[in-house]
Amino acid sequence: MSTFDLCFEQLLADASARNMRRHVRPLAAAAAGRIVSEGRELLNFSGNDYLGLARHPLLTERAADWARRDGAGAQASRLVTGTLDAHAQVEAKLARLKGTEAALLFASGWQLNASVLPALIQGLGARGQVEVYTDKLVHASMHHGCQAAGVKQTRFRHNDLAHLDRLLTDRAAPGVRRLIVTESVFSMDGDRADVPALAALADRHGAFLYLDEAHATGVLGPQGMGLSGLAPGGVDLIMGTFSKALGGFGAYVAGSRALCDFLVNTCSGFIYSTGLPPSVLGAMDAALDLVPGMDAERAHLARLSARLREGLQAQGRDTGASSTQIVPAMVGDAGDAVALSARLKDAGMLAVAIRPPTVPAGTSRLRIALSAAHTVDDVDRLLDALARDPLRGGS
Numbered sequence: 295m296s297t298f299d300l301c302f303e304q305l306l307a308d309a310s311a312r313n314m315r316r317h318v319r320p321l322a323a324a325a326a327g328r329i330v331s332e333g334r335e336l337l338n339f340s341g342n343d344y345l346g347l348a349r350h351p352l353l354t355e356r357a358a359d360w361a362r363r364d365g366a367g368a369q370a371s372r373l374v375t376g377t378l379d380a381h382a383q384v385e386a387k388l389a390r391l392k393g394t395e396a397a398l399l400f401a402s403g404w405q406l407n408a409s410v411l412p413a414l415i416q417g418l419g420a421r422g423q424v425e426v427y428t429d430k431l432v433h434a435s436m437h438h439g440c441q442a443a444g445v446k447q448t449r450f451r452h453n454d455l456a457h458l459d460r461l462l463t464d465r466a467a468p469g470v471r472r473l474i475v476t477e478s479v480f481s482m483d484g485d486r487a488d489v490p491a492l493a494a495l496a497d498r499h500g501a502f503l504y505l506d507e508a509h510a511t512g513v514l515g516p517q518g519m520g521l522s523g524l525a526p527g528g529v530d531l532i533m534g535t536f537s538k539a540l541g542g543f544g545a546y547v548a549g550s551r552a553l554c555d556f557l558v559n560t561c562s563g564f565i566y567s568t569g570l571p572p573s574v575l576g577a578m579d580a581a582l583d584l585v586p587g588m589d590a591e592r593a594h595l596a597r598l599s600a601r602l603r604e605g606l607q608a609q610g611r612d613t614g615a616s617s618t619q620i621v622p623a624m625v626g627d628a629g630d631a632v633a634l635s636a637r638l639k640d641a642g643m644l645a646v647a648i649r650p651p652t653v654p655a656g657t658s659r660l661r662i663a664l665s666a667a668h669t670v671d672d673v674d675r676l677l678d679a680l681a682r683d684p685l686r687g688g689s
């Protein structure tokens with residue numbers, strides 16, 4: 295073992311001692327809403343396949359068709375020779391559905407947030423001339439993007455627009471551009487931002503609004519195109535992913551033509567990364583054909599989510615401010631959350647425990663994510679298993 299490995303082993307031992315060691319565990323795919331672990335099929339309450347599209351034949355067949363037609367890879371970055379008709383087709387279809395002038399594809403949501411934010415922040419002004427206001431609970435990729443830009447974030451209290459308004463009013467300074475960075479559905483809490491109010495507030499303060507719609511895309515808003523659809527034209531930059539409700543992989547920016555062209559010219563994550571492969575584009579294209587017509591699935595998912603929340607609350611469990619398909623069952627202590635997750639697994643259900651640093655200390659939880667592929671019976675099985683489990687830990 296090298297001295298470097300000894301260093302890594304020490305850090306891992308420290309993480310284990312704090313109950314924070316993470317592992318990747320191979321699982322096998324199964325029917326939508328299910329997963330196979332060590333040969334055993336489990337109900338999957340930890341995936342983000344909210345509409346059950348990951349195995350939809352239209353997606354898998356178009357992925358295979360486009361790979362056969364255009365090859366396994368794009369062969370170069372987009373600005374070199376890596377832009378195919380397929381990229382342009384998906385970007386145009388997406389912009390049409392989002393009601394924006396343009397759209398731009400990226401390899402992943404993480405890569406997008408981590409590279410678009412620095413391009414944007416640096417493009418809007420030199421250090422000291424740009425201020426960034428982030429919701430306290432935004433995803434790690436957005437913090438990473440702000441850190442990469444070298445900008446100090448001003449954090450506003452979670453979903454507290456009065457607090458944001460006060461900060462923007464108190465700190466108003468001539469010549470300083472301001473950016474508000476937040477999510478429409480929060481990934482670990484399943485609550486929503488009031489997007490029309492945010493858009494109005496940003497407008498009042500002349501601030502740029504950056505909205506992550508990773509968990510709303512496909513699920514909420516007109517035609518499932520996200521909550522930005524409730525404030526048409528009010529969001530300056532919408533980002534979303536194809537990796538959750540849209541069943542595949544990759545991410546997008548939707549916004550003005552000037553914004554997208556600016557990113558093509560300045561965003562390192564776009565410029566220096568190989569274009570998305572045809573198979574991924576095929577699945578994206580098929581998902582965009584299906585999602586607008588899936589109102590019945592969205593209504594079913596909303597009903598399942600309400601049933602789960604009500605059932606958990608009747609057991610005395612705290613579900614936070616969830617109002618979507620993401621329903622946290624708060625536990626508090628990290629060890630208790632892991633133990634509860636293990637007992638559910640024994641009962642045939644996968645609901646992974648989420649611990650710090652992903653969530654704040656003392657708020658470890660099961661993050662239960664429902665899919666339109668689940669049935670009422672699936673949700674009731676989960677509720678029954680939890681009802682048999684003694685409540686432990688904090689709130």
Ligand code: PMP
Nearest residue numbers: 402403404433481506508535537
């Ligand atoms: N934004 C949010 C809010 C997320 O929850 C995630 C992933 N969980 C991402 C971005 C990153 O997306 P991707 O998985 O496509 O990298």
